[in-house]
Amino acid sequence: MNEPIFLQSVFQERIWGGTKLSDLFGYAIPSEHTGECWAISAHPNGQSVVKDGPYQGMALGQLWASHPELFHSESPVFPLLIKLLDASDDLSVQVHPDDVYAGEHEQGELGKTECWYIVDAEPGASIIYGHEASSKEELARMIQDGQWDALLTRIPVKPGDFFYVPSGTIHALGRGIVVLETQQSSDTTYRVYDYDRRDKDGNLRELHLEKAIDVSTVPQAYEPIAYETQTREGITITSFVSNAFFTVEKWDVSGRAQLAARERYTLVSVIAGAGSLRIQGGEYTLRKGDHLILPAGFGSFELDGELTLITSHE
Template sequence: MANQPIFLEPVFQERIWGGKQLREQFNYDIPSDRTGECWAVSAHPNGQSIVHNGPYKGLKLGELWEQQPQLFGSNASKFPLLTKILDASDDLSVQVHPDDAYAQVNENGELGKTECWYILGCEPGAEIIYGHHAATKEQFKQMVDAGQWDKLLTRVTVKPGDFFYVPSGTLHALGKGIQVLETQQSSDTTYRIYDYDRKDDKGNTRELHLDKGIEVTTVPHVGAETTFSTETVGDTLVTTFVSNSFFTVQKWNTNGESSFPEQAQFVICSVLDGAGELDNATGSYPLKKGDHFILPLGFGAFTLRGELEFIISHE
């Protein structure tokens, strides 16, 4: 299996703010028109991807991680990353995530959650919430308690192709009409600060986590500076968005043919657009928009052909 790509079947999550773009844009068979999240590459217990091909077909990704560790060659105790596609047909709640140290103590050993977003599509003028205007923790708490959201929250207009790095402690939310590919630590810990006082189909408001959320929010807000770098490999433009102790995230745009050497770690690949094929010593594998797969450790050198846009991530 180490010389075959590991294709994965995603898991879909319905959300109060979800929509139908995962079907319309990626042709996924979604459970309803309120589908908010595609957990595309996930070994998290709350939604695990299933291996779609090869001798391990049918295994959950977490099972493959435990049973065949040589495919990954990682020192992590659990599969470290989670790749999602999100469809926000309505505003997401304003939220914040803890870091590893806080989550270990307060969330039963769960990882913290640092993440990043690549904007796939959005309505004109769509906005995200990214940060806040409070100068001190006391001021932050006072503005939250008083519901001064317009004064507190920082809004940023987005467009397709934008990239945002969202470290733990960053107050954030996707706005209505935005689709993103999200790369994150493998965690499902979210502290909801504000949810627009909306109710679900049973008339209930969603739980808020004000004490924990206020405690872990970085005050004052520190903007995450990102410096992109680019290189050309054959007919592929490789753009590196971020590379740190949590993850490396790149965009690959292939238009023609490109040959890549053997990778030094397992690599997560998501096809955002186009079609083509991936070749290595074992054969040729067709690729299309919406495919998600892992190149395991030992996959070897490979060639990409076609017109393809990927998001690539690894430890």
């Protein structure tokens, strides 16, 4: 199949969500507390659906299972999940398990290594990334004593920043931030601290301290990220991270750029601008907020316009 697969997103309401997914991307969101756009997802908790073309109306998980020739992957499940998150309030401080722990404790769910591209950030916005405890015992004690300011490492952020968040990293988005998140296809989160917030029924939200302490990396390990950038006619490609879970790049298109095919599929999210994608026999409009898959064997193609894309693949 030599045409892109455009997807319809799924929206998730969250206690910390807002309206920026509508304000910035023009999405029709379900409420004023919309926290997540599951843009490219085959996870059972929210599956993207093909917008048009020969597979119109098909859920991504069904497409993955019934048309493996579109992906050329050895993974038994669609391995990635692409989200846009609107943190209009602070997210809970949390940590995610790796594949082994999740497989044993979460009914075979994948672990959750993820990364964030900061799309938008209000002045003074920050994230929590890592902690200061030197042992599991100290981590448990500082959590028990509520020593959050001493325990948690806070980092200021601005639009265009990128953060790699391996499983085991204690983390949280702060208020006033919109991110594009590339992650393993998992919905397992262990909450460490939630600011004593209550849900719509007035109950304190559940924490998962035993599991969180189990899976947290102690002492905190910070992996250096060395970006690689290449510029050629019409495009600058920034390679953020490439590992066993995913490869994530930013494509800044200005004018006309020719790109070669990949053997496997590529996931594409348009986070700024507008333009077009051209292949032999077809042209497709690209707008901010579009999410699509370039299937395996897609062939060479041309991008034209003023566009910023975040792309990923296995």
